[in-house]
Amino acid sequence: MNRNIRTAPPYPRRRPTTAVAALTVLATTLGVLAGAPSGTAAGRPAPGAAPVVTRAGLDPSLVTDRGARVAFLEQEAENAVTDGTVIGPDRTAYTLPSEASGRRAVRLVPGQHVEFTLPARANAITVRYSIPDAPSGGGITAPLDVAVNGERIRRMTLTSQYAWLYNQYPFSNDPHAGLLHPDWWITECACVPADTTPYPTITTPFRPSHFYDEQRLLLGRTYRAGDRVTLTVPAGSNAAWTVIDLLDSELVGPPRVRLRAANVLAFGADPTGRRDSAPAIERAIAFATRARLPVYLPPGTFQVNRHIIVDDVTIAGAGNWYTRIKGRQVALPTPAPDGSVHTGVGFYGRDAADGGSRNVHLSGFAIEGDVRERIDTDQVNAIGGAMSDSTIDGLHLRHTKVGIWFDGPMRNVRITNTIIVDQIADAVNFHTGVTDSLVAHTFVRNTGDDGLAMWSETTANARNTFDHNTVQSPVLANGIAIYGGTDNTVSHNLIADPVREGSAIQVGSRFGAEPFTGHLRITGNTTVRAGTYELNWKIGLGAIWFYALDRSIDARIEVVGDAYLDNTYNAIMLVSEWGVKDLYRIDGVSFRDIRVDGAGTSVVSARTAGSASFGNVDARHVGAVGVNNCGSFHFTPAGSEFGITDLGGNDGGWLADWQLPNTITCDDRPPVVPPPPPAGW
Structure with missing residues (x-):
């Protein structure tokens, strides 16, 4: 995610040559x-x-x-x-x-x-x-x-x-920096340093x-x-x-050539990257719009150090191995109205408040930024704004803050066959009223925040699909995260190796998101080596986890056909924040046709009130009890506040009759038994 945090939530996020000796x-x-x-x-x-x-x-x-x-x-x-x-x-x-x-x-x-x-x-x-x-x-x-x-x-x-x-969110480039937020809880000292006398010493480089x-x-x-x-x-x-x-x-094919197009070289663009090509590209766009032609970016490196605004235009490169749009991050003389203090290379649709852009088609080139620190107010993303009825295909994006951050309302954008790597924050975020849109066959590696996210802040995202994407090694937060919204789908994705303060898939009522409504489908995904250790809670998360922080989660949610492989802790977790555990709950989540191959602790960890049903959920190599059911930690004589319905066909002995429907089996921090490597079922 991409926001300012001023207090300490349980997940604080949002984001020269010297002597050799x-x-x-x-x-x-x-x-x-x-x-x-x-x-x-x-x-x-x-x-x-x-x-x-x-x-x-x-x-x-x-x-x-x-x-x-x-x-x-x-x-x-x-x-x-x-x-x-x-x-x-x-x-x-x-x-x-x-x-x-x-x-x-x-x-x-x-x-x-x-x-x-x-x-x-x-x-x-x-x-x-x-x-x-x-x-x-x-x-x-x-x-x-x-x-x-x-x-x-x-x-x-x-x-x-x-x-x-280094350091706490939104992080520092200085390995010797002191705490950025002395008023936040620090697990390393089990204290809030600002409230501690004497002030604790934090070893640097810190985190x-x-x-x-x-x-x-x-x-x-x-x-x-x-x-x-x-x-x-x-x-x-x-x-x-x-x-x-x-x-x-x-095996990269030859450069693609477009003869019937507005070639940016004809408008003064410099393919060596030595001169600023932004004005030439803008002249080519203006001409192409009048002549109803596409814009062609031939092989070369084109220097662009600011946003190029696009609307009703097709821009095609020779292929993302051959055409590079590369720019520096530039400090603004005064902050922009949106709070940005820098600008940098990017293709942006018009703001949604100004009507947004439509009919934008970007393909076949790379965008390479120069973002080295996280400043959440900065608009230094490779692609941004609002672009309805548009396509993004075959791009390669790296070294920007976010690869693609869309602020709606907007509709019908398709992001396909794109590679997004080495981002300071998210790879793709559908933010605020993005509808009827798709991310498919997109490869993500090394994000500094959620890989793919739908964040329904103020206005619900609806009828969007994340399908057949790969997300590897998100350093912070989740591989795929859905924060509120209506009738969205997460299908056939591969998510691997989340590192901290998140996991492979999250369904979260948090960050001020609108409620979940309609039908959320999570189908046919595979996660591997997921389920990170949450530093502040001091517990392990699930490969897929549901989190009720701002409100209850009670939409129709179906998780069907997923495979959770080599889970560090739990395969499935449903949790509510301690301070709101008696206010919010998670109800009616349905799990069917799931395979769990290896769990360091449990198949299911429930730390909330609510309910879920399980059918044909097969598990093997489970390190602790199959269901770790703490409910909302009141341990009532009637049993846990979280009820489980057995729909049958649950093989592997993990869902025993004596655990149903709401038997308390709570071990707050069970020992971890690393599972063997996953294998064919």
Whole structure:
């Protein structure tokens, strides 16, 4: 989410080259804090072994028909050949393994390498990595050599300038900063520091996070399946360590050409990126609107440092590997009416208050921003405003605050086949009265807040669908979050590795959202390694969790056909905040045809009044009692305030007769038994 928080809720959110010796000292310190090294020497599989292709760190057979359709193949570094050190697994927040895909990665020191075998023909790669911060924050750059079949073809320059956040929400780039909110509860001291005498000492860097970034590279030619791609940290690198998380490989087609279009080069745009191309692009848009032509963005890098307002126009690039719209974040001389103190690269529809925009079609290019800190009042998103009857297809968005933030009322926007990575906050947020809209086959990785969200603040979102998307490693909050609304659908998504203060899927009555009404459908999704430890509550969340904070949740909610794999704590959680537990409840949620493969604690944790029904919910490898039913913690003689209805077919022994309909089985913090890796059912 994307808002200012002034008090301390249970989920406080919303959001130079130096001497090598000094840098190395701090890099080593931060490396220890962030999980390096914590594993064992790698080197397996042996050279020549078949490449291991995964999806969200899983065997692809476990996620058939779940998640986004993408052009690349994913290979985890821990499955590759290396003389480095495997770090992880670890799901503890503020560690490098916890934010890695699959919760493991490979740590290299100068001179070490990791080698991947291409599983298919490829001419492009994406490397997800982490390197240390600068001693005073702000990041460093460091080299990484890329070789194919032993021949070096390129030296990449890695950066940590867009990584390494610290402290409390909305975070700091300064590793030595004191508490941003001394009046908030701090679990590390079990106190509110401002109310404590003597004032407690907080070790810095405090709560480091958001460690990873990624870079894409065209290899210059097409290589065959079986060719070896080696990533080597050269001797003398100023990075004390380099962590490689994964490699995505892809066969990118040639640039697309549009001859019957307003080519921005004809209007003065500079494809080298040296000059500001925003005025030229705007001239091309104005001409194309009059002539009823599309705008064409040819291959190149085009510098844009502010919003380009779009309405009734088609803008197409040569493909997101070839056309880049790249800009700096620029401080405004005075704050804008919306509170922004910066502007930056972005394509924006008109404000909904001004009627919004319509018939906007954006496709085939990348937007790359320069956002390095979280300022919630800033409009520094890649795409924003209101765009009805519009499409967004085949974009690549990174290093902005939010990839796509739409403020309604607006209707009928379709976001498809888009990649959104390395965001300071959300990837996509439908905010306030977005209706009849779709996000499908969109791939999200490394957001600083919810991956995909519908937030019905002041006006309900209605009849929207999040379908066949992949969300990996949201550092803060949830993979997919629905905050109020009417008749929305979350279907066939793959959500993996949430890190803290959220989980894979949340249905939340919070942040001032309008109530849930109508029919909420959650169908056919798969989550893996989900269910984070909530720092303030000191409990584990569910892979899917329902949270009644602002009001009761009592709409028709059906969860059908989901698979919850390798859950850190609970698979399913229904909870109300302690201060309102006697005011609000969660009623009538229906769970059917669910598979739970591994739960560190329980299949279901109920910490609220209300009810739910379960039919054909199969579970195995459950660490504690199948149902941890605390109700609203009054422990009445009549049983728990949360009632469970057994609809039959619930296999695995997790829903025993003696637990029904509302037997109290409350263990406030049950011990965790890590489950085995998920496998075919």
